[in-house]
Amino acid sequence: MNSPLRAGIIGTGFMSGVHAQAVRTAGGKVTLVAGSSQASGDSFAHRIGADGAAPTAEALVESDDVDVVHICTPNNTHAGLALKAIRAGKAVVCEKPLATSVADAQALNAAADAEGTVTAVPFIYRFYPAVREARDQILSGQGGDLWLLHGSYLQDWLSADNATNWRINPELGGGSRAFGDIGVHWCDLMEFVTGHRIARLIATTSNAFPRRLTDGGMQAVRTEDGANILFETDRGASGSLVISQVSPGRKNRLWFSFDGTEASYSFDQENPGNLWIGGSRSTQVLPSGNDSLGASASAQYAFLPAGHPQGYQDCFNAFVSEVHAAVRGDRPEGLPSFADGLRSAQLTDAVITSAASRSWVDVPLPVSATATH
Incomplete structure (x- = not known):
């Protein structure tokens, strides 16, 4: 996979902007975003220069224009969205906490292992x-x-x-x-x-x-x-x-x-x-x-x-760059x-x-x- 990796970002808050900047610095492209409404998604897409906004988070996950799904939503939604992304065959970057229960976190980790999915949590x-x-x-x-x-x-x-x-x-x-x-x-x-x-x-x-x-x-x-x-x-x-x-x-x-x-x-x-x-x-x-x-x-x-x-955004940029390296087949130590x-x-x-x-x-x-x- 030599072409720029395509990111889909779910969420439109502060952290979503941090993710978007890191994707661009890593040489990737934000193709889709999804917000709590079409209007919020459209506004965020315009602000960060994304190609467009999906009508729902689920539509973003299923899109053929997304290689890596970034989950930047309230904590109680992480587990469900991450599991959908794993099942869709996408690499997943999920804001912490990965899940609000140990059982859900265990299930996500097991699902990712079973599918061989590249996953990451931003402990940057x-x-x-x-x-x-x-x-x-x-x-x-x-x-x-x-x-x-x-x-x-x-x-x-x-x-x-x-x-x-x-x-x-x-x-x-x-x-x-x-x-x-x-x-x-x-x-x-x-x-x-x-x-x-x-x-x-x-x-x-x-x-x-x-x-x-x-x-x-x-x-x-x-x-x-x-x-x-x-x-x-x-x-x-x-x-x-x-x-x-x-x-x-x-x-x-x-x-x-x-x-x-x-x-x-x-x-x-x-x-x-x-x-x-x-x-x-x-x-x-x-x-x-x-x-x-x-x-x-x-x-x-x-x-x-x-x-x-070096500052926080620089660390986040390095983190996403290593996510992209992992998607391309490397296994960066410490990701x-x-x-x-x-x-x-x-x-x-x-x-x-x-x-x-x-x-x-x-x-x-x-x-x-x-x-x-």
């Missing part, structure tokens, strides 16, 4: 050059034995009781909001960078605002504003994670520190141009550039010299698939269960992890 923080450099150094043993894995993901977009959108509603967004929306990003990044898997956890959830203003007036909030999690990994490390969508001034502060016996590695997504590497006798701040990174696996994601930091979406669904379920029971909960390990540890 994997594509920062600094993150890849940390991964290379950790997995090569330069940090020694990791024993403490900690961090946070803090946002402020819900820092008022009149701030709301569909994610507040568990019928649309799922049973977990803060963790299910952004906590899964941190967990995916931790497991990807370190090779550790969360084996058990205990979680508490809380709300800054017990009631929020909705179209129906002030309503009780049924999903969490924040979460605190302690966990243990399959390799004997312990860790902690703080998640919040009500931390004023924190826009998208995904921060981690992965501490080993020889070195610690720290990354802050609001300052993505540097990787902090701590040693007992010296500390290094490694700029992220194609002239400064040591590992070829990280340098390939840095397109400019140090001092020109997050529906298996990773299933993993996040299992972690989310464990957090919900633990918060409700106030007890430690075991998390199923991926088959690859149980086979090697």
Whole structure:
């Protein structure tokens, strides 16, 4: 398949625009979009330069003019649309969460495996050059034995009781909001960078605002504003994670520190141009550039010299480029698939269960992890 890959994007919101830009950067073409109505689809198609708008999401999935289906709709619609795309023989990029239940995520992953479908979930923080450099150094043993894995993901977009959108509603967004929306990003990044898997956890959830203003007036909030999690990994490390969508001034502060016996590695997504590497006798701040990174696996994601930091859209562009490579027959190392979406669904379920029971909960390990540890 040498001609440009043709993308169909379901949804017309902010993330749909991010997907469209990434498709174009990857050399693809947005042939069709689908919105909640023909009018919204037509408007979005005009805005992003797509060829046209399908009358329904189902029509887009079935179209012969679409090779890759991008699902950017409310969470409760993901499973049904993704399954339709798999059955139609299309590659699928599905926004997280892959599904709002473990059972649906398992079914999607099994269906994709059975069909040999290329699938992807946009855990795009994997594509920062600094993150890849940390991964290379950790997995090569330069940090020694990791024993403490900690961090946070803090946002402020819900820092008022009149701030709301569909994610507040568990019928649309799922049973977990803060963790299910952004906590899964941190967990995916931790497991990807370190090779550790969360084996058990205990979680508490809380709300800054017990009631929020909705179209129906002030309503009780049924999903969490924040979460605190302690966990243990399959390799004997312990860790902690703080998640919040009500931390004023924190826009998208995904921060981690992965501490080993020889070195610690720290990354802050609001300052993505540097990787902090701590040693007992010296500390290094490694700029992220194609002239400064040591590992070829990280340098390939840095397109400019140090001092020109890569941003979120750049990561998304790299992610979609690797999706296209996979569709063409390659298997890029580290491309997050529906298996990773299933993993996040299992972690989310464990957090919900633990918060409700106030007890430690075991998390199923991926088959690859149980086979090697």
